[in-house]
Amino acid sequence: MPHFLDTSAADFETRFTELLGMKREDSPDVDAVVAGIIADVRARGDAAVIELTEKFDRLALTPETLAFSEAEIEAEIAKVSPEESAALELAAERIRAYHVRQMPEDALWREETGAELGWRWTPVSAAGLYVPGGLASYPSSVLMNAIPAKVAGVERLVVVCPTPGGVVNPLVLLAARIAGVDAIYRIGGAQAVAALAYGTATIAPVDKITGPGNAFVAAAKRRVFGKVGIDMIAGPSEILVISDGSTDPDWIAIDLLSQAEHDESAQSILITPDAAHGRAVVAAVEKRLETLERRAIAGPSWRDFGAVVVTRDLAEAAALSNRVAPEHLELCVEDPDALSDQITHAGAIFLGAYTPEAIGDYIGGPNHVLPTARSARFSSGLSVLDFLKRTTLAKMTPAALKAIGPSAEVLARSESLEAHGLSVRARLAALNEGDE
Amino acid sequence: MPHFLDTSAADFETRFTELLGMKREDSPDVDAVVAGIIADVRARGDAAVIELTEKFDRLALTPETLAFSEAEIEAEIAKVSPEESAALELAAERIRAYHVRQMPEDALWREETGAELGWRWTPVSAAGLYVPGGLASYPSSVLMNAIPAKVAGVERLVVVCPTPGGVVNPLVLLAARIAGVDAIYRIGGAQAVAALAYGTATIAPVDKITGPGNAFVAAAKRRVFGKVGIDMIAGPSEILVISDGSTDPDWIAIDLLSQAEHDESAQSILITPDAAHGRAVVAAVEKRLETLERRAIAGPSWRDFGAVVVTRDLAEAAALSNRVAPEHLELCVEDPDALSDQITHAGAIFLGAYTPEAIGDYIGGPNHVLPTARSARFSSGLSVLDFLKRTTLAKMTPAALKAIGPSAEVLARSESLEAHGLSVRARLAALNEGDE
Structure with a gap:
């Protein structure tokens, strides 16, 4: 059973504060190991990267085989079905169309004094994108990171992606190809981050590193921050659904589970003024959990961190949502536009019953790299701005x-x-x- | 004598790479101390803040006197001369006018499919601004941090500023007043950063912390990053001047020294295709150093980190400047606009001989909080965007x-x-x- 809260209960404030403060992730402290790996890569370059890849990924490489060759990429891409290929192309096209609109404008004006003032945006010269290997190797993330970089005008864009035992996801290579990535290195972990930040004889250094990764990757990104730019350090994912009861409880149940199936640490919250609807959603979740492929992940997430909050009205629901500042917010209500106006903190809003969050993960157009762990209070999802910087002008x-x-x-x-x-x-x- | 390089010399590449890689700052490792202070403030709140302020600032406070009272602020502000007050007002007005133009626009459009897509910008709810005490307590920095926050629409903006022995700079209080700051707490160090991030009974927590500080403040900001947003971690300041020889060598000498006088770790570089001009600037710097008030700081900075680079032409000068990615770039050349077009990485560009960098520090309008240590390759100066976040919309x-x-x-x-x-x-x- 998830947590069940009611704003009219005497202990509500205490329980809601507990919910907000819940520690969902216990990252192992790998900082010392990572520091050693970075120092090793800085000192020995390719040799260190190759040794560490052999050790962690059981893969023997040479400087010549660090990157996939054109022929290898072509051979892998040939395995992708036409259906998947078309879906990736459509996603890429829609993501590009959305992000092109984000390009900020330069400005230059002359004041009364005769002085000219303004600013100019320029892209970072080179960016590196970390793509996890194995289970969490998502082609959609390749598109979401690489396309904004290319739209921004990044000249050189490379991908690092570990291939444990030599196994690679062909869709990842196709997504990189579609997005215009210049090179793909089959390396991962802190050694890949270090190689991107400091460069080796084979891998030229980049100016910005983005993309998700495990605790080693996160620690390495924190350590190289300053030497290069990084995107956010992502925590476990969250969804918050506000429902007025007008949406099929089963739809909402699946939406909650689509977050829960990511990770046992993910959090799914429903806020509704309709207590009966809240109970119906809980029942629908239980039913779906019986057959869900990833129930071993989604079940514990829902049980430990899932929550249903019953409110007096939708205004109170919006106010509570703003305190959560969720990564993903679905407004399954009759008038989602009106409710959206009351939202001050959220990474992405999905308006109306026909906009499941999964649309945003793949194909809607907006970025799916979004601020987690309540950081939507002060930060934004990935965008072209992450690959641009502004130079101010005064004359x-x-x-x-x-x-x-x-x-x-x-x-x-x-x-x-x-x-x-x-x-x-x-x-x-x-x-x-x-x-x- | 500063470093003197010539691009036609055989060892140029080696020496220029050394110049780029120069370690100018040895920050003491205060991380363990800072971790302890943050834990103490989280556990004991006001009591810890008050104890630490007594210890580090020799100042006895109570929860009631943590913030300056209105009467205290009025009394201090009364000490400011009309001339200084007018200068601050003019600076504030110009900074505000510049930053208002930075406000980004919301977007919402309907696609052929009928789907609506877009985004919306909203301000962070509360921001805290760290203002150093003592010698580096700059009223101009108060304006440069506070005004973008207010322009962005931040509802609650507070300042923390240590007052060792109870001494405060009246201009700092006036700048805070002019900028619309809501409260000023006389606390500093890691304890002030912790209080802003986690809150105490007296000090409500904020969502974003900006502003410069010493090694303790920098370490504390790094530690609370994630819980709140922070601005950049600033390193020692830099200026790079590209001159074609058309500007009075003495003007350029003073501009180089205006950076050097900040800090022994500051760096001032002149790049010119005119070797004789380069030597004339060096002579002018030596002459100015004889009488400069802060020669004990500016002298070592110029001697240890100053550099003159002689190039074949201006295009080569621009290319080298892009490799440096300087915080401040002055283009003292006949056609600064044309040269500016060749600049891809710089925090701020000052065009033409009548735009000394100091104009940008105080009154030009653009922000003076700029990326240091070559980070202009991937980051920008402070702006209204630092106090806003974007929510993506899909329906x-x-x-x-x-x-x-x-x-x-x-x-x-x-x-x-x-x-x-x-x-x-x-x-x-x-x-x-x-x-x-």
Whole structure:
């Protein structure tokens, strides 16, 4: 049974705070191991990467075989069914169309003083995308990370993907090909992150590393942060559904389970003003769990972290959802637009009964890399902005410097930064001489 | 003498790589101490903050006196000269005008399938700004951090600023007042960061923490990252000037020193195709250093990390500058716009001889919180975006789900995520039944 809360109960606030504070993940502390691996790759480059790949992935590589060859990629891609290939192409097209709209605009304007101000966006030169191997090797994640990078204009985009025992998911290679990835290295773990950040003789360093990974990958990303940029460190996934009772309880049950089946640490929450509907959803979840392929994962997730919260009304439901700041928020209500206006913190909103969250995972267009663990309070999903940076521009004229320079001098003096003031003073002195 | 490099020398590449890789900062490892302080503040709240403030700042506080009172703020502000007050007001007005233009737009569009897609920006609810005490307590930094937050729409904005021995900079309080800060707490160090991140009985927690600080503050920000958002971890400051020889060597000398006077670890680099001009700038720096108030700081910085690089032409200068990815870039050349087009990585560009970098520090309008240590390769200066987050929106219609849902099912199956596929299948089944 999931947690069952009611806002009219006396202990509600205590129980809801507990729900918010629940620790769902116990990451092993692998930082010392990771530090050693990074130091090794920095010192010995390819040799270290090859040794560690042999050790962890039981795969013997040489500098020449670190990357998949064109022929290998073609051979793997040939295994993909036409149906899967078409689905990937459609997903890529829709993701690209959505992200193209995110491209921010440059700006440049002239003020009354004659000064020109503005900014300019430019892409990072090179990016590396981590793709997990094995069970969690998702082609959809390749598209979601690689396409925004390419739309942003990243010149060199490479993928690292471990292939334990040499086994690779052909769909991952096809997704990389469709997204325009330039090279795919069959390496993983902290050694792959280190190779991307510092470079080796074979692998040129990148400026930004994105993509999900296990505890070793997460620790390595934290460690190389600063040397390169990284995306967020993702935690276990969450979904929150607000339902007014107008949606089939079975649909909502499956939506809750589509999060729960990811991970035993995933969390699925239903908030509804309709207690009977809440109970119906719980019953529907139990029924679906009887036959679900991944019930061994989804079951514990639902039992340990699942929750149903009964509220007075939808406004209260929205307020509670804002306290959760969920990664995914489904609004299964008659007027989802009106309710959406009350949402201040959420990674992605899925409006109405015909928008299951899974649409967003694959094919809707918006990114599926979203802020977890309540970080939607202060951060956003992956976008083209993660692969761009902004350079500010300022160009003074003599008249502009005369107009605002003296105030800069005053402030420089108040901060005891003499040279700052002098840099303005020397120019103003020359300009005033010229005026005489 | 600074480093003097010439791109036509045989050892240039080696020496330039050394210059790029120079370690300028040896941060003490204070992580264990900081971890203890954070745990203490989480456990004991106000009591811990008060004890630590007494210990580190020699200041006895109570929960009631943690924040400055209105009367205290008024009394301090009264000490500010009208000239300084006017300069701060002008700076605030210009910074606000620049940052208002950064506000990103929401988007919502309807596709051919009938699906609606888009996104919406919302502000973080509460932000905390760290302001160092003592020598580096810069009112300009208060404006540069607080104004973007307010422009973004942050509802609650608080400042923490240690006041060792009870001494405060009245200009800092005035800057906070002008920027619309809601409360100012006289606490600092890791304890202040912990109080902002986790909250105490007196200090409500925030969602985002920005602002510069010493090694303890930086370590604390790294530790609370994830629980709250943080801005960048700033390293020592840098300036790079590209000059074609058309600018007075003394002006360039002062500009280089305006960076060097910040910190012995700051770095000032001149790149010029005119070797004689380069030597003239070096001579001018030496001359200015004889009398500069902060020569004890600027001298070592220039001697240890300063550099002059002579290039074949301006195009080569731009290419080298892109490898440095400087925080501040001055283009003291006849046609700065043309050269600016060749710049791909820089935090801020100052165009032409009448735009000393100090204008950007105080009053130009763009933010002075900029990416250091070559991180302009992948990150940007502070902006309103740091205080906003984006929620993606997707709303399918039955027709849209019929159009793209089957492809989502195919991809879900290929990733062995059955419930993902079922969430689409159940809806499509109902829709198809309805059609019959």
